[in-house]
Amino acid sequence: MSLQVLFEHENGACARPNPTPGDLQVAQMMTRKTGSLQHIEINVTNLETSKVFYDGFLTWIGYNRVMDEKDIAGWSNGDIQIFLVNCEPHYRSAEFHRKHVGLNHVAFRASSREDVDRFFSEFLSTRRITVLYGGPKAYPEYSLTYYSVYFEDPDRIKLEFMHA
Numbered sequence: 001m002s003l004q005v006l007f008e009h010e011n012g013a014c015a016r017p018n019p020t021p022g023d024l025q026v027a028q029m030m031t032r033k034t035g036s037l038q039h040i041e042i043n044v045t046n047l048e049t050s051k052v053f054y055d056g057f058l059t060w061i062g063y064n065r066v067m068d069e070k071d072i073a074g075w076s077n078g079d080i081q082i083f084l085v086n087c088e089p090h091y092r093s094a095e096f097h098r099k100h101v102g103l104n105h106v107a108f109r110a111s112s113r114e115d116v117d118r119f120f121s122e123f124l125s126t127r128r129i130t131v132l133y134g135g136p137k138a139y140p141e142y143s144l145t146y147y148s149v150y151f152e153d154p155d156r157i158k159l160e161f162m163h164a
Helices: 003-010 021-030 047-060 113-127
Strands: 039-044 064-068 072-076 081-086 105-109 131-138 147-152 158-163
Touching: 039 047, 047 064, 047 072, 047 081, 047 113, 113 131, 113 147, 113 158
Parallel strands: 039 081, 105 158
Antiparallel strands: 064 072, 072 081, 131 147, 147 158
């Protein structure tokens, strides 16, 4: 793909007469706001177990699988990509805990409070996923309209589905 395709696509046109979906996806990603997150890579202890969890979760909130290899899997919603990587065996004994230095949690935006509640009842509850802090509720200390549910992935990485 040429740079001409990227720059002309930013203005709604495309230099190539029949650009592929991949051309357009790359062009869209290259025109995002500078400094925006582009991807997150999460090391997991068991890729197969985590793929089942994240495929269900990310598909439920609108992501599509874009990669599925032996030691890596990825999803995208068109703006950001999330990759899971099988952790090397000698690092698997160090369990993740959100209170250690590093990542505390990752929050995903919901379109409404009702979507948070529906996600809780249709996804988290039916799969018996560990839910934190008593389930969906308002967090007025964050903002007057903040509403979310916190939960854990198979490696106990804290995730959040929120609306504000």
